[in-house]
Amino acid sequence: MADQASGSSSNPVEERPYGGTPEGPKRVRTRHFQNAKANGIKITGLTSYDMLSARIFDEAGIDFLLVGDSAGNNVFGYDTTLPVTVDDLIPLTRAVAHAVTRAFVVADMPFGSYETDVQDALHTAVRFMKETGAHAVKLEGGRRSAKQIRRIVDAGIPVMAHIGYTPQSEHQLGGHIIQGRGDRGIDDLLADAHAIEEAGAFAVVLEMVPADAAARVTEELTIPTIGVGAGPHVDGQLLVWTDWAGFTTGRVPRFVRQYADLKGVLGEAAQRYKADVEGGEYPGPEHSY
């Protein structure tokens, strides 16, 4: 998301140690998502669960950071996102929101915090906005979540929707299964997408859907689509950062391209550290007082 998306091309050029897009908006807002789609500029997103990774991604010019309930898998060590609570995510979201200067921060609403009732959904969204400094909330579901989306948007809180494969419904969907396949699948996906747009969401995540289905949704909607395993014909991409950085120790979905080998780097560092301590090589005189 670069210059044309900002609406203000007069930002002074500043040095960013990780590269990125210094010419883009000073602070990413929902209108920049809309402008990016209108101008054909791709939006980039990563998850983040802590201050250090958030700072690095923000300085690199990643447009938005999602404090995902995938923290269940990647921080808390659960097999699914289902046990994650609002109280689990609030401190992580606060850490990320306080770390960024440019990136748009999205708080993921965990399972059980919005499906029960429209009032519950609003209460959860307000907690995230009031207690963390996030700029928007995200929730799963299309038609089934439209009432919740409308209520939260009416309260002045931007909502990112999420359809296709929705991990909080893993047991109903029967595992990590591609959604939106076949005519019936595409019709369902489109109906969900239109319901989300009508309810007032500013963007929608499409997870694990065929590229042609994602292209149809992207074409038909006026709000930007953010793909996670949805092929190239979408308005932006999002990945779970620990998958993307080669930090995840378990299975990683096929749609991920791994941009680093953190597991290898840290594993090797730990082995060298152990060897140095055991061999009397660390600490050296320069580390001692």
Ligand SMILES: Nc1nc(=O)c2c([nH]1)NC[C@@H]1CN(c3ccc(C(=O)N[C@@H](CCC(=O)O)C(=O)O)cc3)CN21
């Ligand atoms: N975007 C995203 N959604 C998730 O639900 C998710 C992540 N990332 N990353 C962390 C964990 C790991 N998860 C997953 C999800 C799918 C596969 C997987 O291997 N999927 C197959 C297709 C389905 C299958 O055969 O199981 C694939 O080829 O991608 C692995 C781990 C679920 N979690």
Ligand SMILES: CC(C)C(=O)C(=O)O
């Ligand atoms: C994978 C994205 C869309 C997500 O919801 C999460 O990280 O929790």
Ligand SMILES: [Mg+2]
């Ligand atoms: Mg999530």
